[in-house]
Amino acid sequence: MVTKLLKLKNFRRFFLSEIFYCFAIGMGTVGANWVLIDKTGSAQLVGLLLTVNVLAGFLASPIIGVLTDRFNRKSLLLTLYAIQILLLTILAVLMILNDFYLFYVFAFSIINGIGWATYMATSRSLMQELLSEEQYIEGNSIVEISLQVGMFTAGAASGVLYDMIGFGWLIMLNATVIFISSICLVGIRYEPIAKHDSHESFVQDFRDGISYLKKEHWLLIFGIASILPTVSTMLFNVVLPSYVTDIIKGSSVVFGLSDMFYGIGGFMSGYIAIRIVQKISYRKAISISFLLIMLILGSLVFNENAWILFVACLLYGFVNSSLRIWMNTRIMESVPKAYLGRAIAVWTAISLLLQAVLSIGVGRLMDQTSANLGFVWLVIVMALGLSLAVYSNRQERLFEKT
Numbered sequence: 001m002v003t004k005l006l007k008l009k010n011f012r013r014f015f016l017s018e019i020f021y022c023f024a025i026g027m028g029t030v031g032a033n034w035v036l037i038d039k040t041g042s043a044q045l046v047g048l049l050l051t052v053n054v055l056a057g058f059l060a061s062p063i064i065g066v067l068t069d070r071f072n073r074k075s076l077l078l079t080l081y082a083i084q085i086l087l088l089t090i091l092a093v094l095m096i097l098n099d100f101y102l103f104y105v106f107a108f109s110i111i112n113g114i115g116w117a118t119y120m121a122t123s124r125s126l127m128q129e130l131l132s133e134e135q136y137i138e139g140n141s142i143v144e145i146s147l148q149v150g151m152f153t154a155g156a157a158s159g160v161l162y163d164m165i166g167f168g169w170l171i172m173l174n175a176t177v178i179f180i181s182s183i184c185l186v187g188i189r190y191e192p193i194a195k196h197d198s199h200e201s202f203v204q205d206f207r208d209g210i211s212y213l214k215k216e217h218w219l220l221i222f223g224i225a226s227i228l229p230t231v232s233t234m235l236f237n238v239v240l241p242s243y244v245t246d247i248i249k250g251s252s253v254v255f256g257l258s259d260m261f262y263g264i265g266g267f268m269s270g271y272i273a274i275r276i277v278q279k280i281s282y283r284k285a286i287s288i289s290f291l292l293i294m295l296i297l298g299s300l301v302f303n304e305n306a307w308i309l310f311v312a313c314l315l316y317g318f319v320n321s322s323l324r325i326w327m328n329t330r331i332m333e334s335v336p337k338a339y340l341g342r343a344i345a346v347w348t349a350i351s352l353l354l355q356a357v358l359s360i361g362v363g364r365l366m367d368q369t370s371a372n373l374g375f376v377w378l379v380i381v382m383a384l385g386l387s388l389a390v391y392s393n394r395q396e397r398l399f400e401k402t
Contacts, residue, residue: 005138010130013187014123015146020181021081021119022150028112028174029237030158030259032105035167037241045102047238047363053109054234054352054359057117061352064118065345069338073126074188080122081182084115088175095168108171117352121344128332128340130190136332137277140325141270148266148321158256212339213346219334222392223343226327227351228385229320232293232378234355236262236316238362239374246371248306261310265317273322282326283393289323290386297378327389354381 005011036045067076088111095104124143131139161170213220240258244250277285296316303309335343358377366374 005131005135005142010188010190011139011142013184014127014130015142017181017184018123018143018146019150020177020184021123022147023154024150024174024177024181025112025116025119026150026154026259026263027158027161027177028108028171030154030256031162031167031170032108032112033237033241034158034162034255035105037245038162040102041245042363042367044360044363044367046241047359047361049106049109050234050238050359051356052106053113053116054355056110056113058349058352058356060114061117061121061345061349064121064348065342068121068125068341068345073122073129073341074185074190077119077122077126078182078185080115080118081178081185084111085175085178085182087111088171088178092168092172092175095171096166105167113352117345117348120348121341124328124332124344125337125341128337130188133333137274137325137329140329140332141274144273144321144325145267145270148263148270148317150263153260153263158259160253160256163253208342210342210346213343216334218392219331221388222327223331223347224350225385225388225392226324226331227347227354228381228388229293229323229327231351231354231358232297232381232385233320235358235362235374235378235381236297238359239366239371239378242366242371243300243374244309247304248309250306254306254309258309258313261313262317265314265319266321267317269318269321269325272318273325276322277326282330286323286326286389287386289319289326290382290389292319293323294379294382294386297375297382300375301372303372 006015032049033046036042036049088108091104091108091111095101098104127139127143128136158170161173165173213223237259241255244255244258248254293316296312296319300309300312303312331343332340358381362374362377365377
């Protein structure tokens with residue numbers, strides 16, 4: 001049972017830290033998307049916002065990967081949180097004292113993008129250090145629960161809070177929640193893995209990580225497939241604001257509730273995903289999940305009802321999150337601890353680049369045609385993920401249990 005790991009003091013603190021940080025990121029992301037739709041009405045600007053967000057993370061990823069494998073991962077996370085809290089507080093004060101400016105929203109997006117990219121590489125590498133290999137599937141299930149608890153409560157809260165207090169105070173609250181996350185992280189006590197005493201440049205260290213993935217070709221391909229569910233989720237956040245306003249004819253509350261139902265589905269996956277792979281193989285579970293997501297997202301192309309949207313978000317959240325649990329577990333089992341930070345940084349960079357390219361295109365498509373057609377692109381992304389997962393399995397018998 002996933003609850004067994006929560007009896008471990010270190011992992012319990014890690015879990016709580018994850019919940020608070022994901023809540024902060026989710027609240028800020030939903031708020032930023034909605035303030036643009038509210039103030040400008042442009043889906044293309046929402047796409048551009050995501051592009052700026054992911055490009056910031058993309059440019060930072062090589063440095064982040066090397067730092068993660070060179071230094072203490074807990075200390076690196078705490079340093080990130082301190083810098084992020086300071087910058088968000090300054091930005092929040094500026095937004096509270098001044099009227100709406102696009103510059104402030106895009107500045108927030110840059111801070112958020114670098115923070116999320118650092119968090120993804122460093123926190124997952126830290127979790128690998130805290131757990132034994134046989135605990136990875138349970139650990140990833142719990143982390144998915146923390147992600148979705150944070151995200152779905154943030155989704156519901158953000159829409160309501162935006163109407164009540166505005167975007168500036170929302171970002172101030174964002175900084176406060178990250179501070180609480182850092183307090184949880186401080187209490188973790190563990191024996192870090194020995195870091196390699198590298199006298200090489202950051203560039204050479206990053207190249208070494210890429211060389212490792214080139215040697216393990218199947219793993220490189222599988223890792224690319226593993227980031228596509230996340231790409232689809234980020235694109236979903238580009239499509240959703242215009243879809244809610246133009247097709248569903250809903251408000252920020254409907255937008256927030258849609259994110260909340262996605263989070264509830266993701267929360268459920270944390271408990272159920274581990275049981276599914278006790279009944280069927282990872283290969284079947286992953287392939288079926290990609291197909292189901294394609295059907296769920298495809299159905300929204302023809303929908304105009306808010307309740308059907310909520311059900312689709314619930315199912316999408318459950319299947320997509322289960323898919324991430326299984327794929328992330330296989331990656332942790334396959335990549336040595338000394339390389340995981342750089343490997344995740346490579347895949348994160350690819351993920352962010354795809355998001356940057358696709359988000360602008362999807363936003364422009366919706367502005368020129370109809371918001372519901374944005375879901376067609378999400379189906380294409382998941383079809384690509386299925387193809388790559390099947391291909392990687394043929395290259396290496398990755399899914400056989402040892």
